[in-house]
Each structure stands twice: as C-alpha cells, then as structure tokens.
Amino acid sequence: MKRALTIILFTLLASQLFAQRRGTELIGVVDFNALVLMHPAMVDYIPSEKAFKVALNQFQAAQQTQKKAEIQSQISALKSQNNAVQARLIDLRRQYERDIEKLLSDYTKKITNVVATETIAYETQNYNLKTELREKKYQSEAEKLSQQLAGGIESATKLEKFISNEGYTSYDETIKRFALIINEVKQASIYVAEKHGMSVVMNSSSDRIAKNLLKQQESNLNQEFSYKNVLFSQYVQPHENHPSFKNSVSDYYANIVDNAKIWLQYENDILNNFYSLLPQGSIITGGSNITSEVLAVIFKQHKINENISKAITDMFLNY
Secondary structure (H helix, E strand, O other): OHHHHHHHHHHHHHHHHHHHHHHOOOEEEEOHHHHHHOOHHHHHEEOOOOEEEOOOOHHHHHHHHHHHHHHHHHHHHHHHHHHHHHHHHHHHHHHHHHHHHHHHHHHHHHHOOOOOHHHHHHHHHHHHHHHHHHHHHHHHHHHHHHHHHHHHHHHHHHHHHOOOOOOEOOHHHHHHHHHHHHHHHHHHHHHHHHHOOOOEEEEOHHHHHHHHHHHHOOOOOOOOOOOHHHHOOOOOOOOOOOOOOOOHHHHHHHHHHHHHHHHHHOHHHHHHHHHHHOOOOOOOOOOEEOHHHHHHHHHHHOOOOHHHHHHHHHHOOOO
16 A cells, blocks of 8 residues: 555656746747748738839729829828917917917006005906916917817828828738738748647747847947946935935935946846847747748748758748
C-alpha cells in the first residue's frame, strides 16, 4: 500500500512538473505588425498615396472620377460654409469690441467732473453690469459659431480622406483591404499556435519598435545626474524659521519622486548600448516566437517563391 501510494505521488508530481514545463511552451509570440507589412497583398500598397494600386477598367475609372467630383463638390460647399462662419466670428468680435468701447465712453462721460461718490459708485456698478452682460452674450454666440466651425472643418477633413487618385483604392476600400490582411494574419497565427498546442499568442511588435526608437533618439543625458541622486538623496532639515519647515519632509520625498521620474526619462540613453542584453519579446521567460512560421504559412498560401520565402522568414529567427 505504501509503495502504491509512493508511485501515485511520484506520478502526480511528475505530471505537475511536466505541465509546468509545457506551460512555458503554450505561449506563442508574433511580431504582428511585421506580419501585416510582409503580407504578399502589401505589394500593391503605395505609401506615398496611402492606398493600394489597382487596375481599373474604363467603366470603373469613370465611376471613380464621378465619385471624386461629387466629394470635391461637397468639400467645396463645406469650405465656403466654414469661411462664412469664420467671417461671422470676426464680425462678432469686432462688434463686441465696438460695444465695449461705447460703454466705456458713455461711462467716462457720465463720471467726468462728477464729485458725488454715490453717483460715481452707481455709474460704475451700472457700467460693470452692462459690460458683463455684453461679454456673456458675446461668449455664448462665439461658442456656438466656434462649434459650428469645428464641425464643418472635421466634416471636410473626413471627406478629403475619401478622395482617391485615379488607379488607387479609396479610403474605405483601403480600410477593407487592410482588414482582410489583418484577418488572414490572425488566422495564420491561430493555425500555427494550435499546431503547437499554444493557447495564448502575444504581440511583440512594440519591442521591435522600441528597439528602433532607441537607435534613433539622440542623447540628452545630464552627465552630472545619476541614480545615486535618487536612492541616496540626503535629507537636510531646514531652519525652524524657514517658510517650508512644516512641509520639509513631504518636499524631500516629492523631490525624490521627481528625480526618479527624470532617471526613467534617461532610459534610452542608458540602455541603448545594452539593448541586446535585455529580454527580447513580451515574455521574460518561456514562450516561443512563431513569427517566421506564421509568415511561412502565409507565403505558402499565396504561392510565393520558396527561396524568397525562406530568406525573409529566416530574418525573423534572429531579428
């Protein structure tokens, strides 16, 4: 019985250890943004146009030209409306300034050569009330016009996105194409992950982006500043007559926090030369990077030359 119990306990322990070991392999990591950029459908994307190149027949080209003209007409109407609102805002401001000047002029005339303090006090109160009411009226009208102008500018900006040059996808069609590419990358990621028994797939795109930023940014490190200024900042008790005597302790720790934030701002300068030593990817330990394998699946689906496929997918093995 004792021997059987030992075997059961050993089996359970071994299973747990195996599960823990497997657990580190159940997480996949992909550079999702890179997979989107490397998708074969991206060969038609023209960055300068922010759209995909398309071959249009005569009928499609005519449709695109007509749609572009319609949108341009709507944009022109909106811009004319926006200009009118802008002009109204200027007139409103000028009228407000004229009214304020007149109120001031009238007030000045009424108190000139007046000796009675009661009269001056009354006229001053009356002037302040009128100017306050006039300002409130102006602010209310100006706010409404400003909101109208902002809405008109936003509408025109949105419409401009839908204008496409001949031979390129429109804004909404470009969005649809990207959605298809992203969905295909997701499906390929799921396929490879399931093949390896991975229940979680994480995106490591931010790690590559951060690495590139570290290389690009210039140093602005203060050579006199170090972490020692943070951890070993000396507390100096001010004289009891000093204005900040009561708040000296809270000010001391607030200064430490400020210095700690400054130290974090030097992250790029400090870690730039040692980036290769840092943990790569979104996971500190365990997990498997399946970016190259997912890209290989996508390339195979689109019948990309095997040698070209291997050259690009191998790049992500040591990226």
